[in-house]
Amino acid sequence: MDYNNNTPVEMNVLEIRNLLKEGSIEKFREPFLDLHPNDQMQVLFELEKEERKQLYAYLEAEELAAVFQLMEYEDQFFTSIEMDDKRLAAVLNEMYADDAAEFIGKIPQAERKEALLDMMDQTEAREVREIMSYPEKTAGAVMTKEFLEIFADQRIDGVMAYLRKAGNEAESVYYLYVVGAAGELVGVVSLRDIIVSDADRIVKDVMNTQVISVDEYLDQEEAAQIIKDYDLLAAPVVTKDNKLVGIITFDDAMDVLEEEVTEDIEEISASKGSTDPSLNPFQAAAKRAPWIVLLMFLGLITANLINQYEETLEAIVVLSVFIPLIMGAAGNAGTQSLAVVVRNLATGALEKKGLFLMLRRELGTGILMGAACSVVLLGLVTLLYGNIVLAFIVAVSLLLSLSAAALIGAVFPIIINKLKIDPAVASGPFITTMNDIVGLSIYFSIATALLEYL
Amino acid sequence: MDYNNNTPVEMNVLEIRNLLKEGSIEKFREPFLDLHPNDQMQVLFELEKEERKQLYAYLEAEELAAVFQLMEYEDQFFTSIEMDDKRLAAVLNEMYADDAAEFIGKIPQAERKEALLDMMDQTEAREVREIMSYPEKTAGAVMTKEFLEIFADQRIDGVMAYLRKAGNEAESVYYLYVVGAAGELVGVVSLRDIIVSDADRIVKDVMNTQVISVDEYLDQEEAAQIIKDYDLLAAPVVTKDNKLVGIITFDDAMDVLEEEVTEDIEEISASKGSTDPSLNPFQAAAKRAPWIVLLMFLGLITANLINQYEETLEAIVVLSVFIPLIMGAAGNAGTQSLAVVVRNLATGALEKKGLFLMLRRELGTGILMGAACSVVLLGLVTLLYGNIVLAFIVAVSLLLSLSAAALIGAVFPIIINKLKIDPAVASGPFITTMNDIVGLSIYFSIATALLEYL
Numbered sequence: 001m002d003y004n005n006n007t008p009v010e011m012n013v014l015e016i017r018n019l020l021k022e023g024s025i026e027k028f029r030e031p032f033l034d035l036h037p038n039d040q041m042q043v044l045f046e047l048e049k050e051e052r053k054q055l056y057a058y059l060e061a062e063e064l065a066a067v068f069q070l071m072e073y074e075d076q077f078f079t080s081i082e083m084d085d086k087r088l089a090a091v092l093n094e095m096y097a098d099d100a101a102e103f104i105g106k107i108p109q110a111e112r113k114e115a116l117l118d119m120m121d122q123t124e125a126r127e128v129r130e131i132m133s134y135p136e137k138t139a140g141a142v143m144t145k146e147f148l149e150i151f152a153d154q155r156i157d158g159v160m161a162y163l164r165k166a167g168n169e170a171e172s173v174y175y176l177y178v179v180g181a182a183g184e185l186v187g188v189v190s191l192r193d194i195i196v197s198d199a200d201r202i203v204k205d206v207m208n209t210q211v212i213s214v215d216e217y218l219d220q221e222e223a224a225q226i227i228k229d230y231d232l233l234a235a236p237v238v239t240k241d242n243k244l245v246g247i248i249t250f251d252d253a254m255d256v257l258e259e260e261v262t263e264d265i266e267e268i269s270a271s272k273g274s275t276d277p278s279l280n281p282f283q284a285a286a287k288r289a290p291w292i293v294l295l296m297f298l299g300l301i302t303a304n305l306i307n308q309y310e311e312t313l314e315a316i317v318v319l320s321v322f323i324p325l326i327m328g329a330a331g332n333a334g335t336q337s338l339a340v341v342v343r344n345l346a347t348g349a350l351e352k353k354g355l356f357l358m359l360r361r362e363l364g365t366g367i368l369m370g371a372a373c374s375v376v377l378l379g380l381v382t383l384l385y386g387n388i389v390l391a392f393i394v395a396v397s398l399l400l401s402l403s404a405a406a407l408i409g410a411v412f413p414i415i416i417n418k419l420k421i422d423p424a425v426a427s428g429p430f431i432t433t434m435n436d437i438v439g440l441s442i443y444f445s446i447a448t449a450l451l452e453y454l
Numbered sequence: 455m456d457y458n459n460n461t462p463v464e465m466n467v468l469e470i471r472n473l474l475k476e477g478s479i480e481k482f483r484e485p486f487l488d489l490h491p492n493d494q495m496q497v498l499f500e501l502e503k504e505e506r507k508q509l510y511a512y513l514e515a516e517e518l519a520a521v522f523q524l525m526e527y528e529d530q531f532f533t534s535i536e537m538d539d540k541r542l543a544a545v546l547n548e549m550y551a552d553d554a555a556e557f558i559g560k561i562p563q564a565e566r567k568e569a570l571l572d573m574m575d576q577t578e579a580r581e582v583r584e585i586m587s588y589p590e591k592t593a594g595a596v597m598t599k600e601f602l603e604i605f606a607d608q609r610i611d612g613v614m615a616y617l618r619k620a621g622n623e624a625e626s627v628y629y630l631y632v633v634g635a636a637g638e639l640v641g642v643v644s645l646r647d648i649i650v651s652d653a654d655r656i657v658k659d660v661m662n663t664q665v666i667s668v669d670e671y672l673d674q675e676e677a678a679q680i681i682k683d684y685d686l687l688a689a690p691v692v693t694k695d696n697k698l699v700g701i702i703t704f705d706d707a708m709d710v711l712e713e714e715v716t717e718d719i720e721e722i723s724a725s726k727g728s729t730d731p732s733l734n735p736f737q738a739a740a741k742r743a744p745w746i747v748l749l750m751f752l753g754l755i756t757a758n759l760i761n762q763y764e765e766t767l768e769a770i771v772v773l774s775v776f777i778p779l780i781m782g783a784a785g786n787a788g789t790q791s792l793a794v795v796v797r798n799l800a801t802g803a804l805e806k807k808g809l810f811l812m813l814r815r816e817l818g819t820g821i822l823m824g825a826a827c828s829v830v831l832l833g834l835v836t837l838l839y840g841n842i843v844l845a846f847i848v849a850v851s852l853l854l855s856l857s858a859a860a861l862i863g864a865v866f867p868i869i870i871n872k873l874k875i876d877p878a879v880a881s882g883p884f885i886t887t888m889n890d891i892v893g894l895s896i897y898f899s900i901a902t903a904l905l906e907y908l
Contacts, residue, residue: 034663034664035664036664036666036684038683038684038685070685160649163649163650164649164650167646167649167650168646168650173645173646173649174628174645174687191627191628191645191649192621192622192627195614195617195618195621195627195645196617196618196621196622209488210488210489210490212490228705228708228712229492230490230492231492231524231705233628233687233704250687250704250705250708251682251685251704254682254704254708254711257708257711257712258682258711258801261715262797262801264719265718265719265722265793265796265797266793266797268719268722268723268793268882269722269789269790269792269793269794269882270786270789270790271789271790271793271794274790274794274819275793275794275797275798277794277798277803277804277812277815279815280815280818281814281815281816281817281818281819281821281822282818282822284794284815284816284818284819285818285819285822285823285826288787288790288819288823289822289823289826289827291786291790292783292786292787292790292823292826292827292856293826293827293830295782295783295786296779296782296783296827296830296831298782299778299779299782299783300779300834302778302779302782303775303776303778303779304775306774306775306777306778307772307775310771310772310775313771313774314771317764317767317768317771318761318764320760320767320774320777321757321758321760321761321764322757323760323774323777323778324753324756324757324760324777324781324890324894325750325753325754325756325757327778327781327782328749328750328752328753328756328781328883328886328887328890329746329749329750329753331785331883331886332724332745332746332749332883332886332887333742333746335723335724335725335882335883336723336724336725336728336742336745336746336883338723339719339720339722339723339725339729340723340725340728340729340731340738342719343716343719343720343729344729344731347712347716349731350731358731360735361731361733361734361735361738362735362738363735364734364735364736364738364739365728365735365738365739365742367735368735368736368739368743369739369742369743369746372739372743372746372747373743373746373747373750376747376750377750380754402746428722428723428789428882429782429785429786429789429790432782432785432786432886433782433786436778436782440778
């Protein structure tokens, strides 16, 4: 472990295992529950199946829920089939509605989903169904229902009394949302404001009416970015007519941003869905091979392109020597532009900067890099191969293909983003292959045109 | 704007501009201060220089600090030179110590740093100096000093009274840290715990002694990851002997994770430091061109490699047709593995999974994808070019080079990470170029060996 004060997992496992062996619920519960749920989860993963079953029996549904809602779906799945469905439904009741909805939503069998929802408490099940009814990746689909509502005419001491009662149920107690008679959001008070305000003041006088809220159908990434930009602990989710329906907390926003980053990196590298370390080689290959094969067919187009210049190549075999250099430089410049644009799309910086300015910058960068490489190569190729026409062909091709590559690398993700096409199409390898074709076309066209001088 | 309830920036700008024209401080302050500091910042950026100076004059140092600490360094710099240094020092006094330290740390001139620190309040300046004394990218360098300390023998109502007084100063009031006589961290109480506890209880009885803390010299990314894994609002930063020296809040952790992600993406794409959209083409080219030129020289090695097989190529010109295909496939498979490993290094998933298992999976994935491509190509090349030996050479080369590429793409970032070398060396384009060389070596070796059968 890299941090202080935390007992290494192995020691916790040893201790908990011994306590389970003793078989005393009382002796077991306190040391186990003293652990942070994240550490409880680590211990759980190290235990044997029989020990795990014993542990489930020793814990309350609420305590199990605290661990269960931290797990990834795969681990939740394996844990869920180790307990009977009635117990599982009890655990789901105690989970935050967003976490329960996420788990149930991922269960493949529709009957199983329904069966679990039917076994749950009616109120909980209704909240979970509501969250599950939102389209994927919207604010509504990641919000939770456990938030605190107060009214504008309440006194601060009344709010404190309410907090003492309801504070343990809410996912976040640090913002209290002030709603009107129709459930519309009229203000927000932070717990900090409540604490520093006198007991006899009225909510209306201390609340902030300029509430930063997100629409229920807003894209989850944009919602998370707002939470980040405004340094919020949570953002209220509202309907078109401003009715408060849920909140998104900062930790869920962090998860959303992490998920989107993984997608961006998979996008840049054409490895969609294969980052997950729990996949075996067959599963990973199945996810990635389609891209490699597709790109290979594009590579065959490049092969065909070269084949069309076979006469040029047969006349001057040394031309083939520079194929990798032209391909490589164009591919690399395109990947750089792609990464820059994908990242700035993700952070929202592109909207501030403006598309046109960004494209102009990327084209300018490509031209400048192309010019620099051209000058170097013009000297180097003349020196190494004693052929100034060849050097000229290579240098000019490099200048043109680097400029084109930088522009293509920047334009592609923007188009993809506007058209809402599967972003994997704008992947780095895809753009590299595109740029190979453009670069080699330029190279062989110029070479063929100047063939007589070579 | 994509979210509800927030007036578009343009409307805010219009309103604020009109209020500034009226020239009444009283009329200006309330509407402006009603905006979230993030929106205040957006308005500020749209104003003219003279309007901005008027605005600085209308605000208290504390109010300016709230806006100033949200800005990127470039914007802070331009804002800072529009006010005199005495005023700037007053603003720095009111900023959280971590934000002030970050700004002062980025000022290039050493004398200016000292001058500003000397003009600041002694206590504030000491805190800022303490943070600046930590090595870059450690927990200590991103922590803040505005946290709340309480003692184990205090009563809950005493804590509440303390909170009412000190609550407005702290960066985060939602965790209270319990310290012993020597300043050592002995426990933590959440504000939620305080609220739901009876007034006459003692801190000792409600505090959690299993505190998740981070060492002052821990890498900032690991610290941020702990905050994320444990869903903390803040993590205490402690010395080796467990003395509490600061806290890192979740919003700072989010910034750290975002910064690290940008670095990872720049790493994968060899575009280090050039993601920043405010760079002009010359600056962007200056940051990226060294990589393109370096990779071009590596490309010359590839060129040289092909040149060595000139005899083979002259005998069978059609061999050059498959150069892009071999290069492309190896490059793409390597980029995929690189992305998978870089991402899993970042999320910490690799440590859980184990290095060896991950490498074995990547190699396995490469072999499977290579086998799939080989079978397709064996048929296709035989069909298109009527040459079964050529088809065999291409197919076997692809199998071997894809397997090697997947392994190289996975091993490289791990080695770089272990040796703490500049990770840009493990960039996608770099690995692509490496894999080009490996792939083409395999291809031409096999082709030369089987030349007589072609």
